[in-house]
Amino acid sequence: MPADYLDWLRREGRIVIVGASLAGLRAAETLRAEGFAGELTLIGDEPYEPYDRPPLSKAVLLGKADPLHTELPRRREIDAKWRLGVPASALDMTAKRVRLADGDEVEYDRLLIATGVRARPWPKEAEAQLDGVFVVRTRGDAAALYRRLKAGPRRVLIIGAGFAGSEIASACREMGLAVTVAERAGGPLVGALGGVIGSVSAELYHENGVDLRTGVMVTGLEGDSVGRVKAAHLSDGSVVETDLVVVSLGSMRNTEWLTGSGLGAGPRGIACDAGCRAFDFRGIVTDDIFVAGDVARSPHALFGYQFLSLEHWGNAVAQAEIAAHNMISPSSDRRPHLWVPAFWSSQFRVNIKSVGVPPMGEQIMITQGSLAERRFVGVYGFQGRIIAAVSFDNTRWLEFYQREIERGAPFPVEYPTVDRRPEGRQPVPADFPDPSLPTHGPTVTLSGYSPTDRQLVFTPAH
Amino acid sequence: MTHASLLRQITDYANRANPYPLYEELRKTPVLHEEEGGPYVISSYWDIENLLHDPRISSDASNVTAAGDDELSGPEATGLPPSFIRLDPPEHDRLRRMANSSFGPPHRPHRIESMRPELERIVTELIDGFGDARQIDEVDQFAYPFPVTVICRLLGVPREDEPRFRSWVDPIVAGLDPDARTGAQSQQTAQEARLQLGMYLNGLVEQRAREPRDDMLSDLVNSHGPDGTMTTMEVLSTAVLLLIAGHETTVNLITNGMLTLLRHPEYLERLRADPGLSVKIIEELLRYEPPVQLLPQRTCITDIDVRGVTIPKGSRIWLVLAAGNRDPERFKDPDRFDPDREDIEHLGFGSGIHSCFGAPLARLEAQIALSELARRLENPRLVEDPPPYRPNAVLRGPRHLNITFDGLR
Numbered sequence: 001m002p003a004d005y006l007d008w009l010r011r012e013g014r015i016v017i018v019g020a021s022l023a024g025l026r027a028a029e030t031l032r033a034e035g036f037a038g039e040l041t042l043i044g045d046e047p048y049e050p051y052d053r054p055p056l057s058k059a060v061l062l063g064k065a066d067p068l069h070t071e072l073p074r075r076r077e078i079d080a081k082w083r084l085g086v087p088a089s090a091l092d093m094t095a096k097r098v099r100l101a102d103g104d105e106v107e108y109d110r111l112l113i114a115t116g117v118r119a120r121p122w123p124k125e126a127e128a129q130l131d132g133v134f135v136v137r138t139r140g141d142a143a144a145l146y147r148r149l150k151a152g153p154r155r156v157l158i159i160g161a162g163f164a165g166s167e168i169a170s171a172c173r174e175m176g177l178a179v180t181v182a183e184r185a186g187g188p189l190v191g192a193l194g195g196v197i198g199s200v201s202a203e204l205y206h207e208n209g210v211d212l213r214t215g216v217m218v219t220g221l222e223g224d225s226v227g228r229v230k231a232a233h234l235s236d237g238s239v240v241e242t243d244l245v246v247v248s249l250g251s252m253r254n255t256e257w258l259t260g261s262g263l264g265a266g267p268r269g270i271a272c273d274a275g276c277r278a279f280d281f282r283g284i285v286t287d288d289i290f291v292a293g294d295v296a297r298s299p300h301a302l303f304g305y306q307f308l309s310l311e312h313w314g315n316a317v318a319q320a321e322i323a324a325h326n327m328i329s330p331s332s333d334r335r336p337h338l339w340v341p342a343f344w345s346s347q348f349r350v351n352i353k354s355v356g357v358p359p360m361g362e363q364i365m366i367t368q369g370s371l372a373e374r375r376f377v378g379v380y381g382f383q384g385r386i387i388a389a390v391s392f393d394n395t396r397w398l399e400f401y402q403r404e405i406e407r408g409a410p411f412p413v414e415y416p417t418v419d420r421r422p423e424g425r426q427p428v429p430a431d432f433p434d435p436s437l438p439t440h441g442p443t444v445t446l447s448g449y450s451p452t453d454r455q456l457v458f459t460p461a462h
Numbered sequence: 463m464t465h466a467s468l469l470r471q472i473t474d475y476a477n478r479a480n481p482y483p484l485y486e487e488l489r490k491t492p493v494l495h496e497e498e499g500g501p502y503v504i505s506s507y508w509d510i511e512n513l514l515h516d517p518r519i520s521s522d523a524s525n526v527t528a529a530g531d532d533e534l535s536g537p538e539a540t541g542l543p544p545s546f547i548r549l550d551p552p553e554h555d556r557l558r559r560m561a562n563s564s565f566g567p568p569h570r571p572h573r574i575e576s577m578r579p580e581l582e583r584i585v586t587e588l589i590d591g592f593g594d595a596r597q598i599d600e601v602d603q604f605a606y607p608f609p610v611t612v613i614c615r616l617l618g619v620p621r622e623d624e625p626r627f628r629s630w631v632d633p634i635v636a637g638l639d640p641d642a643r644t645g646a647q648s649q650q651t652a653q654e655a656r657l658q659l660g661m662y663l664n665g666l667v668e669q670r671a672r673e674p675r676d677d678m679l680s681d682l683v684n685s686h687g688p689d690g691t692m693t694t695m696e697v698l699s700t701a702v703l704l705l706i707a708g709h710e711t712t713v714n715l716i717t718n719g720m721l722t723l724l725r726h727p728e729y730l731e732r733l734r735a736d737p738g739l740s741v742k743i744i745e746e747l748l749r750y751e752p753p754v755q756l757l758p759q760r761t762c763i764t765d766i767d768v769r770g771v772t773i774p775k776g777s778r779i780w781l782v783l784a785a786g787n788r789d790p791e792r793f794k795d796p797d798r799f800d801p802d803r804e805d806i807e808h809l810g811f812g813s814g815i816h817s818c819f820g821a822p823l824a825r826l827e828a829q830i831a832l833s834e835l836a837r838r839l840e841n842p843r844l845v846e847d848p849p850p851y852r853p854n855a856v857l858r859g860p861r862h863l864n865i866t867f868d869g870l871r
Contacts, residue, residue: 399515415764417517419551
């Protein structure tokens with residue numbers, strides 16, 4: 001029966017993808033590439049065809065890329081029905097129906113949820129409404145911010161020194177604008193990369209003339225008589241006069257529309273298994289609902305089976321491909337999503353790239369180059385194995401460290417490298433503000449190169 | 463004894479025209495070590511790819527401690543300090559960054575693309591120069607003069623000096639052939655040529671320091687970036703590197719390309735109709751017939767483990783790019799020339815920090831060269847197949863490629 005059903009599904013079934021951005025598009029392309037001939041519908045809340053977001057906080061703000069022309073290149077024809085500009089508003093799992101905000105309903109045999117995230121807005125709504133307060137997530141956000149930056153604000157205040165905040169600060173400095181960045185933690189990028197790397201980033205900020213305030217919170221935004229932002233109040237009592245505020249406080253997962261649907265969806269995303277099948281709220285895996293991209297939380301065998309939510313471009317692509325494949329494959333042919341997390345950023349003319357999960361790292365050692373020169377590879381260790389690596393202007397070595405992570409290579413790194421400095425001989429605490437400490441467990445390593453031959457090797461705990 | 467002669471067969475000139483069956487044999491022993499002091503030969507795609515990104519692998523000759531002589535990886539043939547191709551980080555990175563700041567993005571994103579009209583003009587002149595002939599040697603009359611002229615323009619060698627310049631370059635390049643190395647006379651000739659080339663370049667360098675122009679020598683001499691400035695010796699060794707690496711490989715890429723197209727006339731026909739196809743054709747060529755067959759100059763600075771074989775510190779390591787490019791574990795139907803394949807992530811330009819510096823220029827040169835030959839030669843045919851090859855097993859390509867055709871379009 002299941003084989004018959006799959007044959008039927010592949011031939012004339014209905015697949016609906018909610019979310020028409022990177023993950024949604026790549027999933028649609030994979031479905032067609034793997035022979036799905038049925039009806040395909042893509043639902044997206046933005047009125048645009050899928051576009052690429054990484055340029056929005058970089059090239060677009062410098063005027064080097066047009067925010068209205070960052071459409072994603074298509075890999076193939078997908079012959080889909082597009083429902084753009086209308087968000088999905090509810091899911092009926094029993095009737096297998098997605099309801100849209102305009103009242104329409106779309107029935108599915110298999111559903112893929114790739115609704116992603118949106119920018120976390122400034123929490124005080126009245127202040128968020130002030131003219132001159134921005135977030136950056138969509139191409140409309142970026143276009144509007146670019147216009148304001150070009151108009152020459154007196155001072156830009158960026159709230160939050162994560163990757164997006166840092167990239168925007170970098171773009172502002174490149175345009176010669178005065179910039180203040182307020183960060184709650186002890187330094188920029190600390191949450192993602194820890195304090196050791198955060199202090200390198202802080203030096204970059206200072207050298208590039210950014211007024212960096214760390215260990216402070218913005219307590220309020222103040223507007224003038226006509227509703228334009230004019231100042232920000234900080235928790236240390238200081239006041240920053242500013243006419244342009246960029247709120248860069250991370251993102252929120254687009255799961256509200258699933259409230260009450262019975263799916264295991266919440267503020268932390270939608271839980272799914274390694275094969276991208278969604279869990280319902282009882283923790284039972286569904287057969288017909290799949291998840292991919294920023295909105296998904298899936299267990300990763302390499303990282304203690306923790307449920308990881310990854311807002312990474314590469315993860316969206318890899319997970320979408322796995323989800324699409326599994327949607328139309330029998331269980332024996334399904335593949336696990338074993339992508340090793342990786343992301344990149346460019347800021348202050350430095351290319352930063354990371355593989356693995358740095359926040360799991362207890363210690364870090366600089367195995368190549370030097371922190372002082374800001375060209376280095378740092379390796380993170382967790383319970384005696386390599387768990388992550390980060391590079392500043394040394395991207396080309398990271399493939400090696402990714403393999404080391406995959407095979408559970410030992411930490412500290414004892415072997416010499418072509419650019420090992422004395423400072424890199426001893427591991428030091430990685431200095432994450434709030435280290436998560438998963439329990440000790442058995443070891444799992446990854447082998448194989450292509451998605452079809454990737455395998456896990458299980459080594460029981462002694 | 464089955465392996466005992468495999469490396470010698472690969473370097474044996476008799477097998478130059480088609481080494482691919484030998485590479486297939488080679489891949490059966492992914493880490494081949496035939497004799498004490500000899501190289502460890504790596505031939506599988508993923509192993510090569512891994513080692514190219516492995517920070518325990520060095521390109522610095524002074525890290526080689528293995529005894530014995532290696533006919534392919536002799537010292538860099540200049541009296542100058544090592545250029546960045548034979549250095550490790552951080553020196554490699556500093557010199558390559560400084561060279562790149564006058565060559566590519568982010569500092570000079572348009573330098574190569576802006577040369578396109580000039581490249582097209584040079585190609586047109588060379589093809590026009592065939593005149594009424596109905597047979598040409600594609601190497602001597604086209605594939606060789608083209609990149610040499612280009613690299614002279616790029617570096618800033620005056621046009622009127624090109625003949626002198628080439629008279630020094632030819633013996634140096636000849637001296638790179640392993641067979642020629644054994645001949646004391648050609649070595650001496652090469653050494654003298656090198657000295658004269660160095661003196662000549664030094665004269666240009668001094669002149670550019672006084673009067674900079676829009677060329678790479680001027681940029682190299684006058685760079686004052688965050689990495690400081692290059693010493694005169696560094697400028698000279700970088701210039702010699704760009705000069706030699708910058709054309710010898712391109713000659714082979716273009717010639718291997720024309721040979722392959724003549725063996726697969728359906729693609730020659732398609733290229734004539736659609737010059738845009740040259741992009742895919744060149745990538746597939748870099749997989750199928752790479753101009754650099756293997757990298758013989760790596761070593762490891764600690765014992766490393768590859769597929770369960772321990773390669774001791776200081777060993778010579780050969781990475782056989784051309785064998786990895788035809789690894790069936792990586793490429794479907796690897797022995798088929800198929801520019802339409804979706805996935806051509808070849809090793810033709812290497813990978814990692816030493817990946818080909820001149821790749822953007824080589825691509826553009828080869829794309830223009832092949833699409834113009836396809837467009838203008840009427841009914842081209844090979845005179846002999848296989849053509850005679852150069853002796854060199856590393857920089858592999860035909861010495862002559864005689865082509866007959868019915869006329870010029």
